[in-house]
Amino acid sequence: MSISAIEKLFTVFNETAQILQEELSITYLDALAETGENLFQDTVLQEELSEITVKRLEKSYKQIYLEKYNNEEIRKAYQLAILKGMKENVQPNHQMTPDAVGMLFAYLVNKFIKAPSFKILDPAVGSGNLLTTVLNLQPNKTIHATGIDIDDLLIRLAFVNANLQSHPIQFFNQDSLQPLFIDPQDAVICDLPVGYYPDDVRAAEYEIKAKSGHSYAHHLFIEQSTRYLKPGGYMFLLIPNGLFESDQASQLHDFIKKHLFVQGVLQLPLSMFKNKNSAKSIFILQKKGEDLKPPKKALLADLPALTNSAALNNIFRKIETWINENK
Numbered sequence: 260m261s262i263s264a265i266e267k268l269f270t271v272f273n274e275t276a277q278i279l280q281e282e283l284s285i286t287y288l289d290a291l292a293e294t295g296e297n298l299f300q301d302t303v304l305q306e307e308l309s310e311i312t313v314k315r316l317e318k319s320y321k322q323i324y325l326e327k328y329n330n331e332e333i334r335k336a337y338q339l340a341i342l343k344g345m346k347e348n349v350q351p352n353h354q355m356t357p358d359a360v361g362m363l364f365a366y367l368v369n370k371f372i373k374a375p376s377f378k379i380l381d382p383a384v385g386s387g388n389l390l391t392t393v394l395n396l397q398p399n400k401t402i403h404a405t406g407i408d409i410d411d412l413l414i415r416l417a418f419v420n421a422n423l424q425s426h427p428i429q430f431f432n433q434d435s436l437q438p439l440f441i442d443p444q445d446a447v448i449c450d451l452p453v454g455y456y457p458d459d460v461r462a463a464e465y466e467i468k469a470k471s472g473h474s475y476a477h478h479l480f481i482e483q484s485t486r487y488l489k490p491g492g493y494m495f496l497l498i499p500n501g502l503f504e505s506d507q508a509s510q511l512h513d514f515i516k517k518h519l520f521v522q523g524v525l526q527l528p529l530s531m532f533k534n535k536n537s538a539k540s541i542f543i544l545q546k547k548g549e550d551l552k553p554p555k556k557a558l559l560a561d562l563p564a565l566t567n568s569a570a571l572n573n574i575f576r577k578i579e580t581w582i583n584e585n586k
């Protein structure tokens with residue numbers, strides 16, 4: 260992967276998004292989705308633009324040939340542009356999953372799922388950054404991926420992101436806690452949206468619902484993901500460290516005990532987060548099924564700073580030994 264290639268691509272995304280933002284009076288992120296679609300379709304799709312603007316855009320697009328870039332270069336350049344747009348418009352629960360977390364998810368999916376072909380779902384796909392990071396790092400596998408998000412701008416960005424990287428992902432723009440129109444999955448990955456779910460009527464259909472008041476969306480996401488997993492399927496979740504310390508934790512405990520085997524908890528280094536309260540872990544679960552047994556011992560580890568490659572390699576060795584003994 261080349262830094263200069265990423266910079267060059269970012270410059271084109273950024274310049275052309277700025278032109279569209281100004282000419283169409285839209286936000287930078289809307290303009291980024293528009294320009295990504297133009298690049299993918301290899302034409303300027305916005306009919307209301309002046310001839311001069313179309314020429315300016317075409318001149319910029321001509322500087323790059325998408326086919327020359329690999330998926331990770333495209334993903335990173337697009338990610339930089341999204342991060343720039345998100346700075347304009349900060350929404351804490353819509354943040355993109357950081358690369359370091361994406362890489363760890365990709366590593367874990369690769370180690371846990373050995374089948375040459377499988378189905379994977381991200382029910383809070385956002386910009387598609389996490390899902391495409393995972394897909395990019397599963398060489399020689401046929402993967403049927405689905406992404407769902409309630410936010411229409413983010414799902415547009417995800418759709419364009421997937422097109423630019425030639426990933427045939429199926430997208431749905433809906434509330435993931437409503438019924439889903441998808442087949443049972445082999446794996447679910449999710450950077451859980453944390454907070455209350457406002458729809459108490461829908462929440463009432465969940466085993467994990469709050470005894471009174473609003474239920475936690477992140478708890479309901481765990482139950483919903485379990486429903487759509489095949490027996491034996493795996494769930495990889497980014498969770499807040501305080502997941503089991505809340506007032507609704509007992510319902511969550513009971514649900515997990517009944518339906519899932521805890522495979523492991525990998526605590527991310529505190530240095531990745533603003534403070535202790537915002538720190539997160541990767542929670543790995545398996546849906547129970549006939550003839551399946553829980554691991555002898557769950558995989559528990561505190562991950563070192565991701566810049567500490569010696570310590571990180573030690574942890575990867577520990578994970579691999581655990582997988583060899585348990586899988």
Ligand code: SAM
Pocket residue numbers: 352353354355356382383384385386387388389390407408409410413433434435436450451452476
């Ligand atoms: N992994 C994503 C990425 O790489 O861009 C970021 C996920 S972000 C932390 C959480 C996402 O959950 C947001 O995109 C938000 O729109 C979505 N979300 C929140 N509540 C939802 C719901 N009920 N159904 C579907 N998506 C929801």
